[in-house]
Amino acid sequence: MTDDHTHTHVLDFFTPRAADWDSRFPDDGPAYAAAAGLLGLRPGDAVLDAGCGTGRALPALRAAVGREGTVLGADLTPAMLEAAVRAGRGASGTLVRADVARLPLRDGSLDAVFGAGLISHLARPEADLAELARVVRPGGVLALFHPIGRAALAARQGRTITDDDLRAEPRLREMLAGAGWRLESYTDEDDRFLALAVKQS
C-alpha cells in the first residue's frame, strides 16, 4: 500500500467526521485528562499528541508541562485540525499537519508522546511506532490511549475481539519492543484502554 492510498483512507474516514467529532463523545474530557496525567510530565517538558484530531488532549497536556513547556499536536486530516482551531485548542499547543510516519522533529527532541485512538488507523503500525520512538529521548514515555476498552468498543461495532488484535497485550508488547519501546503497563477496562511504554536507549 502506498502512502497516497493510506492517506486517502484516513482522509476519507475522518474528514466527514471532523465537524461533530467532539459532540459525539462529549463526556470523554475527564478520561483524556486522567490519561494525560499518567505520562509523568513535568513543567518544561516537550510532548506530542500524535493524531491529535480536534485536540481534545491538548489542554491537559499543556496543564502538565506549563507555560514553559512545549505541546505539539500533529494530524494528517486538515478538517480535524480546522475543528481543533475552531474549538480554541490552538491556544494549548502548536497544531501541525504531519504524518506520524515522517515527523518533522529531531531525534530525541521530545519527553513524551500521547496517541489516542491512533494505532488502529496506522497502515504500518510498527514502523510508525519506531518513528515515534525516534523523536523521543531515551527514558521518555509513550501513552496509547482510548476512552473505551477493546471489548466494549468491539461490542459497540458489532465485532468480537481476537488475540491477533493489534492492541491485544502480547501482540502490542512485541510490536512495541520491535519499535524501540518497552511496555510498562497495560490496562484494558470497559471505560479505558491505556498502554504505557518507555523508550529504550
Ligand SMILES: C[S@@+](CC[C@H](N)C(=O)[O-])C[C@H]1O[C@@H](n2cnc3c(N)ncnc32)[C@H](O)[C@@H]1O
Ligand atoms: C480516532 S481519531 C482520534 C483523534 C484524537 N486523538 C482523539 O482522541 O479525539 C484518529 C486521528 O488520527 C489521525 N491519523 C491517522 N493516521 C495518521 C497518521 N499517519 N499521521 C497523523 N495522524 C493520523 C486521523 O486523522 C484522526 O484525526
